[in-house]
Amino acid sequence: MNHRPDSDGYEDGNALAGPLSEIFAVDLTSALGRCANCGVTEPVARLHVYTRAPGLVARCPHCAHVTLRMVRSPDDAWLDMSGTVALRIPLTSG
């Protein structure tokens, strides 16, 4: 059996930038998200993102609770943010 020493590996939340840009007009990686499980607020860029899966799974860096999930099928994107209480999204005033 092949052992992958990095099988516990995750990427930071910047891995979400491309996939989320298909859905949202703003870059969400600088948004602040509050974990629905532990209540800690962190930038999306600090989430732990598991990309070697049938979808993207982002977890809270403090409690590992799933804060965001995304699946991309040929025709649709599926997004679950039930693990995030709220996102604070910086918007530059024109």
Next chain:
Amino acid sequence: MGVVSPGFRGRPRESSRRLPPGQYETHDFPVLSAGPTPRIAREDWEFTVTTETGDRHSWNWAELTALPSENPTVDLHCVTKWSKFDTRWQGVSLDVLLAEVETAADYVMVSSYGGYTTGMPLEDLLHGQAWIAYGYDGDDIPPEHGGPARLLVPHLYFWKSAKWVHGIQLLPQDEPGFWESLGYHDYGDPWREQRYQGD
């Protein structure tokens, strides 16, 4: 429609006949994971079947491995499109584990250490189609591949073969698990290419 179908090239090689639509063969064993790998000591491991009326049937590691085991050799088909042929496992058939369980349920929700869930019809766990596997290729199953024990349901896409299996809840209706609730097909038959909802 022409006399000769497009793409017809005579008799397919054996490997292509064993490949469900949209799949490619790999000789590797890719590790897919939606989170940190749980590390469960055998002395702490437990597997519980809970019926729709709340009856619980539990096995610890010693009890599981004392049951009659089988050595299925099966092909695996991952929804991310790789297939791996002739994988050799050791485990206990769900026919054995569910033999004494009284239930009128038609569906199950399988749960794992670490929080993963996946649902399917109870029928798909019976009749020699599914195992609680604790050996792979003559050795223990490493944690990254779901050890100490994982569900093995090879006739469905491999996300149904829950790693780090912890329990089965019997249910009167089908309920979506971790991937089924996010666009993946409720059933997941590779030969009908049931990858996403609506396939």
